[in-house]
Amino acid sequence: LRELGDVLLLDIVEGLPQGEALDINHQLAEQGIDCIARGSNNYEDMKGSNFVVVVAGVGRKPGMTRMDLLKTNADIVKGVCDKIKNYAPDSKIIVVTNPLDPLTYLVLKSLGGNRKQIIGMGGMLDLSRFKEHISTVTGISRDSVQAMVISEHGENMLPLVRFSSLSGIPLTEFVTAEQSEDLATKTKSIAAQVISLKGATVYAPGNAVSTMVESIVKNKKAILPVSALLEGEYGYNDVCIGVPCVLGDEGMEKIIELRLNENEKQVFDLGVQSVKNAIKSFSL
Ligand code: 2OP
Numbered sequence: 001l002r003e004l005g006d007v008l009l010l011d012i013v014e015g016l017p018q019g020e021a022l023d024i025n026h027q028l029a030e031q032g033i034d035c036i037a038r039g040s041n042n043y044e045d046m047k048g049s050n051f052v053v054v055v056a057g058v059g060r061k062p063g064m065t066r067m068d069l070l071k072t073n074a075d076i077v078k079g080v081c082d083k084i085k086n087y088a089p090d091s092k093i094i095v096v097t098n099p100l101d102p103l104t105y106l107v108l109k110s111l112g113g114n115r116k117q118i119i120g121m122g123g124m125l126d127l128s129r130f131k132e133h134i135s136t137v138t139g140i141s142r143d144s145v146q147a148m149v150i151s152e153h154g155e156n157m158l159p160l161v162r163f164s165s166l167s168g169i170p171l172t173e174f175v176t177a178e179q180s181e182d183l184a185t186k187t188k189s190i191a192a193q194v195i196s197l198k199g200a201t202v203y204a205p206g207n208a209v210s211t212m213v214e215s216i217v218k219n220k221k222a223i224l225p226v227s228a229l230l231e232g233e234y235g236y237n238d239v240c241i242g243v244p245c246v247l248g249d250e251g252m253e254k255i256i257e258l259r260l261n262e263n264e265k266q267v268f269d270l271g272v273q274s275v276k277n278a279i280k281s282f283s284l
Contacts, residue, residue, distance in 0.1 A: 003035055051093070067274070074103065085110075093111070093119070094120070101120060102275055119251065122152075138174045144167040151268045159188070161180040162261070163258060216247050216251060221246050228245050234268065243256070
């Protein structure tokens with residue numbers, strides 16, 4: 001829809017990606033968009049891809065946390081890494097499979113790639129939800145909302161009211177402390193509600209990935225929350241976690257370090273510990 005390029009849908013279920021591709025092409029044709037969608041069950045077809053978006057894995061069921069998927073999805077994603085190594089080793093990779101931050105780390109280490117090239121999509125999705133709640137609570141257009149969500153895409157997510165604004169005017173001038181708390185709580189819990197209502201989240205994650213790809217393809221250098229490998233930033237090393245990043249044609253070009261207050265730092269530290277515990281379980 002954003003005319004960023006052709007798309008190959010790969011799935012192990014025979015017929016499903018081909019059917020999706022047909023449906024998508026029908027929509028694109030009517031809109032006069034010349035990007036082509038193709039469906040395949042053959043990984044070899046990914047040869048020459050500029051981007052690989054890793055969504056393979058099982059989704060969480062109502063009542064599960066993202067971290068509950070660790071073992072099952074780590075095994076699936078390791079298999080996908082072997083295919084990427086064979087067919088698209090130079091592509092830029094966006095990991096979407098949960099638990100997002102540990103699996104972004106797993107892909108980075110399995111492929112031996114660099115942190116510019118391999119990132120995870122979690123914060124962008126959390127940000128979509130945070131923006132929606134901010135607009136609802138304040139009654140101000142979604143178009144005027146600027147916001148940021150960092151830390152783990154999971155139990156220690158950190159929506160940052162202090163770093164959010166309505167057209168540059170600090171959000172704190174529009175909401176009470178109680179409303180701020182409520183905004184953060186809702187942002188953290190809303191995915192579970194979507195899953196219990198319709199089984200999976202689909203449109204907002206797809207849009208979030210597109211925004212990341214667009215910033216890279218067009219070399220926009222947008223600052224977006226992305227799961228990236230820390231190398232000393234925020235006082236940590238060797239862990240992937242959500243932080244604001246500049247995305248341009250090199251991929252993840254720079255991590256922006258925010259001056260967090262004590263309360264914010266506490267949640268961020270818990271997020272890092274949670275991801276570090278999870279990645280200990282990988283044999284890399
Ligand atoms: C989401 O937040 C399930 O992590 C996925 O929509």
